[in-house]
Amino acid sequence: MTPHPLLAAATELQPRTVALRRALHRHPEQGLLLPRTQAAVLAELADVPGLEVSTGRSCSSVVGVLTGARPGPTVLLRGDMDALPLPEDTGLPFASEVAGSMHACGHDAHVAMLASAARLLSARRDELAGRVVLMFQPGEEGHHGARTMIDDGVLDIAGRPVSALALHVSATVACGQVQVRPGPMMASTDTLRVTVTGRGGHASAPDQALDPVSAAAATIGALATMVGRRISVFDPAVVTVAHLWAGTTHNIIPETAHLEGTLRCLSEDTRALLREEVRRVCLHTAAAHGCTAEVVLEPGYPVTVNDPRVVATVQALARSLLGAGSAPPMENPVMGAEDFAYVLAQVPGAMAFLGASPPGVDPAHAAANHSNRVVFDEDVLASGVALLAGFALGELAPR
Structure with a gap:
């Protein structure tokens, strides 16, 4: 041809x-x-x-x-x-x-x-x-x-x-x-950065500390659940935590734990809702563990x-x-x-x-x-x- x-x-x-x-x-x-x-x-x-x-x-x-x-x-x-x-x-x-x-x-x-x-x-x-x-x-x-x-x-x-x-x-x-x-x-893209702050201590006595690692782990699970419960399946969104770090060794509960991830959406309305819900989940999950959370959402590209x-x-x-x-x-x-x-x-x-x-x-x-x-x-x-x-x-x- x-x-x-x-x-x-x-x-x-x-x-x-x-x-x-x-x-x-x-x-x-x-x-x-x-x-x-x-x-x-x-x-x-x-x-x-x-x-x-x-x-x-x-x-x-x-x-x-x-x-x-x-x-x-x-x-x-x-x-x-x-x-x-x-x-x-x-x-x-x-x-x-x-x-x-x-x-x-x-x-x-x-x-x-x-x-x-x-x-x-x-x-x-x-x-x-x-x-x-x-x-x-x-x-x-x-x-x-x-x-x-x-x-x-x-x-x-x-x-x-x-x-x-x-x-x-x-x-x-x-x-x-x-x-x-x-x-x-x-999709749109936003970057999520969370610092969870608790109270450090000896790993053998977690009751005498406020463990930010546990709070951070619970936050990751709560974010995954939130997407399926708050975001319509007909206007999908993705929340992925891809970076987690905390502490210095195996027997010390650190004072802080850190999360980083990405938010993806296909409409600006869902993007606004997702940003609001992510912030709420991070703050209140940390509070449920006796910790505090600082949440930074860095805007990326639009849809x-x-x-x-x-x-x-x-x-x-x-x-x-x-x-x-x-x-x-x-x-x-x-x-x-x-x-x-x-x-x-x-x-x-x-x-x-x-x-x-x-x-x-x-x-x-x-x-x-x-x-x-x-x-x-x-x-x-x-x-x-x-x-x-x-x-x-x-x-x-x-x-």
Whole structure:
């Protein structure tokens, strides 16, 4: 079967796309300040005809604006750029050369796909009635980079976008398959930190102390019970305590115990209720054990909500470019979080997953995103390039 012309053009760019992806993979950077990554993106975009490029004031962002041959609205495409704090154990020939840092979530692929999409779109400016904003974003991994770029004016640099799209590769989705759904796509996230304070003493005489460890353990159980009793099963939430520490040795009851965890929701109403209930459970469970609790809830990303029209557009585009079976219905949202939610709160758009499971591996058993062993199939990069460019071309087709 003859490939779609846009996919064929993206495939011609594949060597360049892969080269950029691997260069970024070797030298990952974390957070909002990514000077080496920013320089690599600027160098890659320097010879793209008609592209106006600027950098951020508050972070190492890059924004490209491509103006079509005719006037019209603005469309935004995003690629996030930052890495994660973990060592790489993939054995790849282009593995990270930075100790304790790895592109374990595929953001290097996102940058490379967006840069090559810029080339495809530049070559087709006469087919664009409007402008394309290319949003190269640092700080997605917990640093609120999208919010920072919005504060820096990315949504106003070329007129408020009428639609937006971000693609995210996934190692546990079959290669080339597109997963996207209308409405809540990904969860909100908040961080829970609790310090339970009692009275220390000898472990042989717990009656003469106030044991914060027991209170902390009871709190974990009470939180799990609370979710099932206070939160509707039709608007789900997750509370996970993933970090617990207390004391210094086996025969001393410490004065304090500490909990850390995460809260995930699919609606802002349930998020508000969950925060209230978590605080109540922590305070009163500690009090029932004669202890006190200090509860800190650190707000994270909001719910990622996809626009139904944009979702339908992306699904139709995927089927056209990649085949009729490439965009099966996605029944359930993902309880992970995404700061593209900040963009989607202001612009109708979609976050979509692009399957990149490595060849010869069952996606269900592949090392997942954020694993120190995750591997992505680079063959899918051309599909991502074509999807990003095709979305902008469709949204800005002359009417």
